[in-house]
Amino acid sequence: MxxxxxxxxxxxxxxxxxxxxxxxxxxxxxxxxxxxxxxxxxxxxxxxxxxxxxxxxxxxxxxxxxxxxxxxxxxxxxxxxxxxxxxxxxxxxxxxxxxxxxxxxxxxxxxxxxxxxxxxxxxxPEAFLTAYQALVLIGDVKKGDDVLIHAGASGVGIAAIQLARQYEAKTVTATASTQEKLDGLLRIPLGATHVVNYKTQDFAEEVKKTTNGKGVDVIIDFVGQSHWKQNIDSLAVDGRMTLLSFLSGPIVPEFNIFPLLFKRLRIQGSALRSxxxxxxxxxxxxxxxxxxxxxxxxxxxxxxxxxxxxxxxxxxxxxxxxxxxxxxxxxxxxxxxx
Structure with missing residues (x-):
């Protein structure tokens, strides 16, 4: 051989x-x-x-x-x-x-x-197909939607930001951990319209300001446990969240499931490789x-x-x-x- x-x-x-x-x-x-x-x-x-x-x-x-x-x-x-x-x-x-x-x-x-x-x-292939699947096929992004994308400076994050803009989202908020990353996400041609440093800011409060209290229609999340409660708080009525990973851990203690029913939320985990x-x-x-x-x-x-x-x-x-x-x-x- x-x-x-x-x-x-x-x-x-x-x-x-x-x-x-x-x-x-x-x-x-x-x-x-x-x-x-x-x-x-x-x-x-x-x-x-x-x-x-x-x-x-x-x-x-x-x-x-x-x-x-x-x-x-x-x-x-x-x-x-x-x-x-x-x-x-x-x-x-x-x-x-x-x-x-x-x-x-x-x-x-x-x-x-x-x-x-x-x-x-x-x-x-992996970055853009994962982003396309999460945002378009599962997240069902539409013209005029407000979108929140975590890990915005990652390969999938940058792809998802641009796809959301290409599909005519109204706002695209991206989170990252440093000012350098956030500035870069604002500079790219189809970049984020708003950015949040998740280490120093409450992203749920920031997207509410951006959307006049409505919240976002679509979230793409890789982080899991540490972002979970703020994600639920960030979602608008009939909001959709695609969970791609759980880098901070998979266990969310003492979570109140009332908002899932009250806001009619749709949350779906997804993987591409399997x-x-x-x-x-x-x-x-x-x-x-x-x-x-x-x-x-x-x-x-x-x-x-x-x-x-x-x-x-x-x-x-x-x-x-x-x-x-x-x-x-x-x-x-x-x-x-x-």
Whole structure:
């Protein structure tokens, strides 16, 4: 069996120091699959959880880290259609992107827009698909809605802010922990209309001021426990909240459920990686039709832009993970296969 280079984990799980560049069997595409030679891949916080043994990949997926990438089609499996060897693509996977090659379903690839670099293209799949799913499919954002997005400087946060503006939300309030991050979110072309430092301000009180006491119609939250009561307080009547993670913890003590009934709230948890192939296929197809061609690089002219915090060669994968864990980035962290 032929080999490829890949980022592996000593002992299969552990601290950042266990990441190393080694060799692994090169995958072969099965029926309806495509082999892609990877140019760049994106980092996501789930990678840390998987590295630590807390978030195993879905059944049938590679145990190698990484769920988003850009690259060129290298080989078609039996029955694969719609692609040719040499096509430039970006894609979503259940795992395996920290590698020289990856096998994915033919439906989980998108044509790379010519205006995007490999690095910019690799920043799109997980962040923008997660934001699109949370905001549009689940949050049902509409023209004139007021929106609150937590972790605004994260890759998903920046994508969600821009999508909310693209879908003509009336206000988009973003939270972050530093003034530098907040200022950056106000500067981007389709950036937040309002910002809140969640460490020094009560975001529920701030969105009430912004919405003249009504509250927000849609919340995208990654934080969980520490934000829960303020989130419920922030929501307007018939408000919707999509919960994507619980970075502060999953347990909310002594919570009064009366507002859920009184305000007719709709709260839904969601994940993308564990969804069925058919669900992901439909999501990717809709995103490809509705959004992808509107995205350009940070210096581009598209209404929606990618924002890259830093690009690492994959020989510096440990430093990339340390940066992600420190939560100091504004925008995506991308790794190039060199």
């Amino acid at each position: 032929s080999q490829m280079r890949a980022v592996l984990i000593k002992g299969e799980k552990g601290p950042v120091e266990n990441l190393y560049l080694g060799t692994a069997p090169k995958p072969a595409p099965a029926d309806g699959q495509v082999l892609v030679k990877i140019k760049a891949f994106g980092l996501n916080r789930m990678d840390i959880a998987q590295r630590e043994g807390l978030y195993p990949p879905p059944a049938g997926s590679s145990s190698i880290l990484g769920v988003e990438f850009s690259g060129t089609v290298a080989e078609l499996g039996p029955g694969a259609a719609g692609w040719q060897v040499g096509d430039e693509v970006l894609g979503l996977a259940g795992g395996g992107a920290y590698a020289e090659y990856i096998v994915v379903q033919q439906t989980h690839l998108m044509k790379k827009p010519s205006n995007l670099s490999w690095v910019e293209a690799a920043s799109i 969804r069925s192939i058919s669900y992901q296929t439909d999501l990717i197809s809709r995103f490809n039709s509705d959004v992808l061609e509107k995205i350009s690089g940070e210096q581009g002219k598209g209404p929606i832009r990618t924002y890259i915090h830093k690009v690492y060669p994959w020989t510096e994968i440990q430093d990339a993970h340390r940066c992600m864990a420190a939560n100091t980035n504004s925008g995506k962290l991308i790794v190039e296969v060199v």
